[in-house]
Amino acid sequence: MSDALHRLRQARELHQQGRYDEAELRYRDVLTVMPDNADALHFLGILEAQRGRHEAAADLIGRAVLIASDNPFIHYNYGNVLSALNRLEEALASYDRALALNPDDPTTLNNRGAVLHQLNRPDKALLSYERALALNPHHAPSHVNRGNLLLGLREFDEALSSYDRALAIQPHDANALFGRGKALASLLRYEAALASYDRAIAIDPVHAESHANRGDALFQIGRYPEALAAYERATAITPSLAAAHHGRGNTLFKLGRGQEAYRAYDRAFSIDSEVEHLEGLRLLTKLYVCDWSDLEKERRHLRARVLEGRPASNPFAFLMIGETPSDQLACARAYVAAKYAPSPTPMWQGERSPHAKIRVGYVSGEFREQATGYLTADLFECHDRTAFELHAISTGMDDVSAMRRRIKGAFDVFSDVSRRSDREIAEQITRAEIDILVNLNGFFGEERTGLFAFKPAPIQVNYLGFPGTMGAPYMDYILADRWIIPEDQQQYYEEKIVYLPDTYQANDRKKAIGETVVSRVEYGLPEKGFVFCSFNNAYKITPDMFSVWMRLLAKTEGSVLWLLEVDSGIEHNLRNEARARGVSPDRIVFAPFIKLKDHLARGRLADLFLDTLPVNAHTTASDALWMGVPVLTCLGATFAGRVAASLLSAVGLEEMITRSLADYEALALKLAQDPGLMGAVRAKLARNRDTTPLFDTPRLTRHIEAAYKTMWERHQSGLAPAGFGVDRLAI
Numbered sequence: 147m148s149d150a151l152h153r154l155r156q157a158r159e160l161h162q163q164g165r166y167d168e169a170e171l172r173y174r175d176v177l178t179v180m181p182d183n184a185d186a187l188h189f190l191g192i193l194e195a196q197r198g199r200h201e202a203a204a205d206l207i208g209r210a211v212l213i214a215s216d217n218p219f220i221h222y223n224y225g226n227v228l229s230a231l232n233r234l235e236e237a238l239a240s241y242d243r244a245l246a247l248n249p250d251d252p253t254t255l256n257n258r259g260a261v262l263h264q265l266n267r268p269d270k271a272l273l274s275y276e277r278a279l280a281l282n283p284h285h286a287p288s289h290v291n292r293g294n295l296l297l298g299l300r301e302f303d304e305a306l307s308s309y310d311r312a313l314a315i316q317p318h319d320a321n322a323l324f325g326r327g328k329a330l331a332s333l334l335r336y337e338a339a340l341a342s343y344d345r346a347i348a349i350d351p352v353h354a355e356s357h358a359n360r361g362d363a364l365f366q367i368g369r370y371p372e373a374l375a376a377y378e379r380a381t382a383i384t385p386s387l388a389a390a391h392h393g394r395g396n397t398l399f400k401l402g403r404g405q406e407a408y409r410a411y412d413r414a415f416s417i418d419s420e421v422e423h424l425e426g427l428r429l430l431t432k433l434y435v436c437d438w439s440d441l442e443k444e445r446r447h448l449r450a451r452v453l454e455g456r457p458a459s460n461p462f463a464f465l466m467i468g469e470t471p472s473d474q475l476a477c478a479r480a481y482v483a484a485k486y487a488p489s490p491t492p493m494w495q496g497e498r499s500p501h502a503k504i505r506v507g508y509v510s511g512e513f514r515e516q517a518t519g520y521l522t523a524d525l526f527e528c529h530d531r532t533a534f535e536l537h538a539i540s541t542g543m544d545d546v547s548a549m550r551r552r553i554k555g556a557f558d559v560f561s562d563v564s565r566r567s568d569r570e571i572a573e574q575i576t577r578a579e580i581d582i583l584v585n586l587n588g589f590f591g592e593e594r595t596g597l598f599a600f601k602p603a604p605i606q607v608n609y610l611g612f613p614g615t616m617g618a619p620y621m622d623y624i625l626a627d628r629w630i631i632p633e634d635q636q637q638y639y640e641e642k643i644v645y646l647p648d649t650y651q652a653n654d655r656k657k658a659i660g661e662t663v664v665s666r667v668e669y670g671l672p673e674k675g676f677v678f679c680s681f682n683n684a685y686k687i688t689p690d691m692f693s694v695w696m697r698l699l700a701k702t703e704g705s706v707l708w709l710l711e712v713d714s715g716i717e718h719n720l721r722n723e724a725r726a727r728g729v730s731p732d733r734i735v736f737a738p739f740i741k742l743k744d745h746l747a748r749g750r751l752a753d754l755f756l757d758t759l760p761v762n763a764h765t766t767a768s769d770a771l772w773m774g775v776p777v778l779t780c781l782g783a784t785f786a787g788r789v790a791a792s793l794l795s796a797v798g799l800e801e802m803i804t805r806s807l808a809d810y811e812a813l814a815l816k817l818a819q820d821p822g823l824m825g826a827v828r829a830k831l832a833r834n835r836d837t838t839p840l841f842d843t844p845r846l847t848r849h850i851e852a853a854y855k856t857m858w859e860r861h862q863s864g865l866a867p868a869g870f871g872v873d874r875l876a877i
Contacts, residue, residue, distance in 0.1 A: 150179040154186055166193055184214035188223065195227050203227045211240075218248035222257070229261055237261050252278035256288040263295050271295055286315040286322070293325045300596075302332040302567065320350040327359055333567050336363045354384035361393045365400070368543070373397045388418040395431070404435045405715035422484060425451065426459020426467070433466060433685040434712075436719040441689065452477045457484040461589045461614065465761050465786045466685065471614075471638035474784055478617025479640070481589070485596075488620050492601035493576045503535040504858050507580035507603065510611070511542030511564075511592020513553045517765040518586055518611055520742070523549065525652040526556035528847035534854070537580060539563055539571060542592035568596035575602040581861075582854055585621065588612020605857050605867070608641050610652065613764065613786040615639040622867040623857060625850065626650050629792035630785045642867045644853045647874035648839035648846065649796035651789070653768050655843050660747030669748055670735045675704030676818045679752035679775070681737070681745075681766050684709070684716045686758040692720070694811045695756060696727040702818045708752055711736035746773045753824060754778060754817055759807070762790040771797055771840065776827045778802050778817070780810040796840035799831060848875050 157172030173190040176183055191206030207224045214220055225240035241258035245251065259274035275292040278285055293308030309326035312319060327342035343360040346353055361376035374397045380390035395410035411428035414421060425448050432444075448467050451458040453476055459467065461478045468474040508526070512518035529536055538557040541564055544550055554560045559578070563571045571594065575583060583603035587593035588611045598606055601620045608616050608624040615624065617640045624631075624641035627650045636643055666673050678698060680687070699705050711717065721731035737748070746769060755770040757763050757779035763770070767777050767790045779790035781803055791803045804810040817824045839845055852872045860868065 150176045150183070154183070157186070158189060161189060161193055166197065169193060182213050184210040184217065184220065187213070188217075188220050191227065192223055195223075195230065200227055200230045204231060204233075215243075216247060218244040218251070218254070221247070222251070222254050225254075225257060225261070229257070229264075234261050234265050238265070250281055252282040252285045252288060255281070256285065256291055259288070259295070260291055263291070263298075268295055268299055284315050286312045286319060289315070290319065290322045290325060293322075293329065297325065297329055297332065300332070302329050302569075305329040306333070318349050320346040320353050320356070323349070324353065324356050324359065327356070327363070331359065331363050331366070334366075334565050336367045339363045352383045354380045354387050354390065357383065358387060358390040358393055361390065361397070365393065365397055370397050370400050374401070386417050388414040388421050388424075391417065392421060392424060395427075399431065399434075402713060404431065404713035408432050408435055408437065422457045423460045423463075423481070424458075426463035429459075430463035430466060430685055433687075434683070435715040436684055436687060436723070437715075438689045438719075438723070449473065452480065455480055457481065461617070462612065465614065465784070469760070469783065471635045471784050474614050475617055475638045475640070478589070478615050480617075482595075482599075482616065482618045486599045486618065488618075489600045492620075493572055494601050494604050496604075498604070498862055498864075499579050499581075500862065501535070501579065501581065503531075503533055504854060505535045505537060505579060505581045506854060507537040507539055507575060507578070507583045508557075508586055509539040509541060509583060509594065509597070510586035511540070511594065512587065512611070513538060513540045513550060514542065514545040515547045515549045515742075516591070518591070519549050519553060520654055520657065521610065521652045521765055521768075522586065522654075523553050523556065524654040524656055524843040525847055525850070526553060528844045529556075530847075530851060531558070534851065535559075537561070537578060539575065541571070541587075541594045541597075568594060569600060572597045572600035572602035581605060581858060582607060584609050585616070586611045588614075588616055604861055607857075610650070613761075613789060614784065615641060623853075625853060626785075627792050629795055630788045636869065642869040644857075644869065645871040646846070646849050646853065647872055648849070649792045651764070651768060651793060651796075651840075652846055653772070653841050653843060655841050657746070657769075657772060658743045659750075659773055660741075660743040662744070662747060664748050664751065666751050669708075669737060669751065671708065671751060672704055672706060675706060676702050676754075677706055677708055677752045678702075678754055678756050678814070678818070679708040679749070679770075680756045680758065680763075681708075681710050681749065681770070682758050682763050684712055684720075686761045686763075687720075688759070689723075690807065691758055692723055693727060694807060694814075696724055696729045697811065698756075698814050698818065699724075699729050699733050701815055705818060706733050706735050707756075708735045708737060711738045745769075749773045749775060754814065756814060757790045759787050760784065761786040762788070764789045767793050768840065771831065771835065774828065774832055774835070776802060776817075776824075776831055778804070778810065778814055780804045780807055793840055796838060797831065798834040798838045799827070802827070845875070 153172045154176045157169045160169035173186050176186040187206045187210035191203040195203035204227045207227055210220050211224050221240045221244035225237045228237035238261050241254055244254045255274050255278035259271040262271035272295055275288045278288040289308045289312035293305045296305035306329040309322050312322040323342050323346035327339040330339035340363045343356045346356040357376050357380035361373045364373035364376055377390045377394035380387055391410050391414035395407045398407035398410055408431045411431055415424055415428050429444055429448055445467050448458055457480055461481050464477040468477055536557045538560040540562045580603045582605045584607045585598055588608055590611045598620055606620060606622050608621045621641050623644050626643050627646050631643055671677055695707055717736055720734060724731045724734055750773050752775050755775050755777040757777055759780050759782050770777050777790055781791050782788055794802050804813055849872050
């Protein structure tokens with residue numbers, strides 16, 4: 147017996163020296179003689195856990211627990227091993243037994259908090275951390291874990307304070323520095339976040355997560371080549387780090403390297419298919435480069451996951467996948483619940499503060515040379531400033547463009563809040579007593595939906611940027627028309643629907659078309675052949691639609707299809723798809739990106755704009771109509787697939803709206819083969835362009851203002867938001 151105890155002491159010494167193989171032999175010698183020695187079982191279990199053999203460790207320490215049930219340290223270590231095995235409820239029970247025996251142990255309380263955090267019981271986890279810190283205010287791991295929890299709860303300032311307290315105790319804690327960087331980045335303090343990540347990397351050069359998050363911060367401030375290098379360093383250290391591949395995909399896409407971006411997303415997805423919203427982004431990027439391999443199978447898989455309530459896609463990516471308004475509502479609701487849940491304490495608390503003018507705040511990240519900016523500049527300028535006070539809340543970059551200056555000049559107050567957190571922006575909106583807050587992004591572009599979740603204004607409106615419901619209970623209204631949201635689809639919108647009488651889309655009467663005379667030859671187009679065009683983003687092109695286009699080329703001698711040149715991979719893939727359909731790849735002509743006014747000038751060389759499904763052309767369709775090129779569309783099932791119909795109706799060309807792909811193809815062919823009919827449609831568009839509602843921005847503005855007044859009158863009367871239609875005004 148004494149020899150066995152001597153061997154146990156030797157085993158402990160060898161264990162402490164890191165001589166694991168020799169220590170194991172001594173522990174097992176002891177257990178041969180004393181199979182129920184709790185200490186030998188316990189310490190051998192710890193050794194196995196240190197080697198990463200957690201199943202064996204759980205077996206050994208579990209046996210020790212049965213023998214020495216009054217030993218809190220055995221319960222504590224059993225909890226650690228069970229936690230490593232993701233047996234979280236059992237781990238929690240072990241920590242609770244340890245604390246029943248030793249209630250004042252901050253380390254056990256800290257680990258218990260970590261398990262509660264994993265079990266998604268944040269309130270109880272926070273209490274556990276705070277009990278640990280009450281016992282030992284200098285317990286740095288509890289400060290770090292408390293920070294991690296608060297970070298997940300979006301309490302970024304408080305999380306930052308926790309990390310700072312941990313670093314005051316242990317200045318060289320790489321995990322605390324990493325967490326601090328994440329908190330700073332969440333507060334949009336990207337340069338400070340970079341400094342924190344750099345300190346973490348200096349302490350631990352192979353801390354892959356710090357390299358990846360450093361890439362995230364660099365990405366956010368537009369330093370894309372440096373971001374790419376950071377992600378590549380992270381994946382070199384830990385090839386299985388899905389977040390780094392994900393970030394690398396984001397960066398490659400921004401750099402215009404679509405094929406490589408898709409491969410990066412695909413790698414991330416192969417590592418961890420449960421990364422939130424990654425599956426949708428991966429598939430959207432695959433569509434962007436017109437890679438249609440396994441497309442239907444992947445579409446069905448993504449749709450099924452979304453309809454199960456899983457956070458597999460953001461709503462923008464799902465526009466190409468969700469087949470019905472019901473699908474898209476399900477996606478939006480799941481996305482909001484996961485990422486932008488309503489604040490439990492709304493900033494607007496029911497006050498009704500009448501002002502001399504209704505204060506309208508437009509929130510956008512696109513007050514610049516971008517589609518939303520092009521559409522809305524004239525709307526802002528046309529507002530009645532005797533009745534409305536206009537506030538711009540600019541959440542995106544200042545591109546120092548003429549469009550930025552023009553938009554800025556259209557507002558009474560223009561606030562650049564691009565470097566402020568959602569909470570800070572919401573607080574500013576509340577202080578400004580904005581009456582009606584309009585979200586011009588929705589889930590598109592440089593969006594900041596999070597600030598709307600704080601409910602900083604009494605009335606919040608979804609308009610223009612995102613073609614669908616936001617699925618958010620804090621968005622009160624959506625501005626629409628009866629083409630894009632038929633009355634029998636109202637149930638699929640979280641917002642109350644306000645029907646404008648003509649079209650919902652704002653346009654700019656002042657949009658310049660280049661004056662330089664251009665010829666077909668200089669753009670590689672045939673001098674006499676029929677030119678079909680589609681200047682949509684390539685992700686909107688589907689195999690079915692492309693097949694229609696190829697049949698049109700095959701049946702229309704000398705015709706070509708004119709598309710935008712976005713990525714070299716797109717050109718390669720579409721030429722191969724044309725060849726597979728028996729059409730010469732040379733009959734597809736790609737137009738390089740140029741300035742908008744010059745694009746509008748060259749676009750007039752086309753004969754007919756072919757629209758897409760399930761997502762139509764939006765700004766691109768109104769651009770085509772503005773430059774005098776008729777648009778042919780097929781009416782889709784969802785908002786995103788009905789926009790072109792709204793525009794064509796508003797410009798008096800309802801005959802260009804078809805209701806099946808067969809009718810779409812037949813009408814396109816008829817127009818291409820009948821010059822008289824095609825000429826008549828073009829002449830009608832030329833007559834209607836300046837006399838119908840589509841480009842009558844003052845008219846649209848008066849209708850939107852009437853909508854705002856009705857919303858405000860309901861609010862002032864204490865009535866809840868409700869849908870209504872705006873009467874066509876005599877203007």
